[in-house]
Structures are given as structure tokens and as C-alpha cells.
Amino acid sequence: MAEEAVKVSPEVCAWVDEDHTKIHLEISLPGVKKKDIKLKMHEDSFNLTAPRTDFEYVTALSFCCPVRPEKAEARYEDGLLKIEIPFKDPMEDVVEIAVT
Numbered sequence: 001m002a003e004e005a006v007k008v009s010p011e012v013c014a015w016v017d018e019d020h021t022k023i024h025l026e027i028s029l030p031g032v033k034k035k036d037i038k039l040k041m042h043e044d045s046f047n048l049t050a051p052r053t054d055f056e057y058v059t060a061l062s063f064c065c066p067v068r069p070e071k072a073e074a075r076y077e078d079g080l081l082k083i084e085i086p087f088k089d090p091m092e093d094v095v096e097i098a099v100t
Contacts, residue, residue: 005056010048012059022086023067029057030079037076041069043088048081 011028025046029037032050040047043066050057066088074083 005051006054007056007058009059010050010057012061014061016064020087022084023063023065025081025083025085027059027081027083028079029076029081032057032079034076037081039074039081039083041067041072041085043067043069050081 013026014023016023027048029050031052036051038049043063045060045062046069047060048058063085067085068088069085072083072085074081076082
């Protein structure tokens with residue numbers, strides 16, 4: 001049986017922009033190849049795996065407020081993964097109910 005890679009948590013920095021419309025994430029992944037990064041996102045959380053030859057970065061975190069994962073943008077350069085995700089409009093799924 002193959003030996004499983006040691007898993008470690010990457011450094012994650014998260015902040016909300018001044019207009020409170022987007023959340024920004026910066027995730028430190030030195031030594032990882034862009035093609036090996038697996039990022040999955042829901043409206044309330046994300047999961048990341050990024051293997052290196054000697055260990056694997058892994059993390060799963062929740063967001064403070066619902067986001068629009070289909071609008072997320074991610075860039076990876078010099079060992080730093082930058083992600084920008086817009087918050088979901090709180091009125092987006094509102095259903096108007098007829099009053100009789």
C-alpha cells in the first residue's frame with residue numbers, strides 16, 4: 001500500500017473589501033504547481049488540496065456570509081493563490097408572496 005502524504009494547513013489570509021461586496025483570500029502554497037491545485041467552493045465554504053512532492057496542503061473553511069462561487073476568480077503566482085469572491089445579495093432568492 002502506498003504511503004499517504006503528510007497533510008498540512010496553508011497560511012490563509014481573508015478580508016472583506018471596503019464596500020462589503022467581496023471577500024478576498026490569499027493562500028500561501030509555496031512549491032505547488034498550479035495544475036495540482038484543486039479548489040472547490042460552495043456558497044458557504046471552500047475546500048482546497050494542493051500536493052507537493054514532500055507533503056500536501058489541505059484546508060476547508062467556512063465563509064462569514066453566503067458567496068457566489070460561480071463568480072469567483074482565482075490567480076496563482078509565485079506560490080500565492082489569490083481568490084476574490086462576491087457576496088451573494090441577501091435579496092437574491094427572495095420570493096414575493098401574493099397576499100389575498
